[in-house]
Amino acid sequence: MANKQHTKAKTMQSLFFCIATASVGILFMIMIFLFMEGIPLFKIVSPNDFLLGKYWYPTSDPPDFGIFPLILASLYVTLLSSVIAIPLGVMTAIYLAELASPRVAEIVKPVVELLAALPSVVIGFFGMVIVAPFLQKTFGLATGLNLFNAALMLAFMSIPTICSLSEDAVYSVPTGLKEGSLALGATHWETIIRVILPASVSGISTAVILGMSRAIGETMVVLMVAGGAAMIPGSLFDPVRPLPASIAAEMAEAPFRGDHYYALFATGIVLFLFTLLFNIVADFISHKYRQVGEASL
């Protein structure tokens, strides 16, 4: 009897091990594939010219494969969207965890999470149909599909991530710390600023970086609202072409295993390295500062 159970446990364990190995293995193979299809580009263009070249004319003759404008577009869009999303997301989180009455929090929290469930194509659509004409009219622009619009839409997409993860971080600050502060005659507000925020800073940073990594990899929204011009932007309202938008827009037209095709995969490698970096930083921060909060004995 005991032996049979033991065998069963063993079988289950091996089964789960196989499934886990398979999923990791497949992801790993995709990564290998990405590199195999991207690296041949560097026979034609040096990595330096590829990364820092200012012109992206993949279909001209001769073609230019410089993704610097695309990298800048991605970075600008991500940065600007963080500038919008971080204060809003973190402040909403503090409000929900510390200031809102339980009843309000109970309603607002699911709404924020619902926002995370909005498909990106819907957000992109909203940006195209509502925000773009509005921007165009208000600022007298040639097009409302531009860097600012894309950043705004990406901010909408990352606010739920930033907000709900930060809320967890703020909420999990031990009650003992809050009470310790209040018992010393600190006001609720002083307690938030001086104790709760410092104690949850690692969780909030992780939330912010994960939110940003979502924004930098997001494709559909930037494809729809960023405007698509592969130029180094001169202002907030210039159309841009972030990395994922470029890949998605051109992949269908690029001849299989032609130079353009390799260039798009190489762009994919760059994008992958960016997101990887974001995730490593997030992981690092959340591990390094994990031991904050109430003292453990």
Add this chain to the structure above:
Amino acid sequence: MNEKVKDKSKKNGFKMKSENLDFFYGDFQALHDISLNFESRQVTALIGPSGCGKSTYLRCLNRMNDLIPISRVKGKVLLDGENIYDPSLDVVMLRRRVGMVFQKPNPFPKSVSENVAYGLRVNGIKNKSFIRERVEESLEKAALWEEVKDRLDDSALGLSGGQQQRLCIARALAVEPDVLLMDEPASALDPIATQKIEELIHRLKKNYTIIIVTHSMQQAARVSDRTAFFYMGKLIEEGETDTIFTRPKLRQTEDYITGRFG
């Protein structure tokens, strides 16, 4: 007006008292009609089985229970003759006068000296040399100075449990309260650290009114002048510690003290 109030409290000798205090968590009544006096510069121990309302009562004395949204208080708590539940009373001021040390040491994830300076800083004190002096003074009062004077800028989380608890006491003393509430301050500590805390209480009694919750009879007997026995949210018996431990009036008290229940 303050003078008059102080005089009044001196006349009847009580620093703090509760009158017919009832406390509710929602519909559950956790305290029933507690009237209890605390004399100036004395240690009062609150004893009783777990869940009898000791912590709840203690937290009524600095209005820590205000944080629990469903809670409700009836009756009065007087500090120097003034009802602390009076709507016009400033809770922040109250908590500066009535300090609290918690069951589990809860230093802030800051440096040792910043922990002690915290109460001063939130009181708007900015003078650096004043803060430094007050930090040293408080750490000395809490019998911790010698152990931490070379690591004032290190994180408080690196201290041992007993040191952390004395740091929390120092932190409370830095804002110069009149009354010190302690909720089982040694329950998470080893015997040696416990002994240090008890010695400390003995010395602090000269300057502070101390109310301490403890589940240890021996501790109550060692540190307190008066003892109050709680059971099921009611105050069963209160008096001189010697009397309570040697000749309690009630059977229930005797049973608890001799370990026949609880």
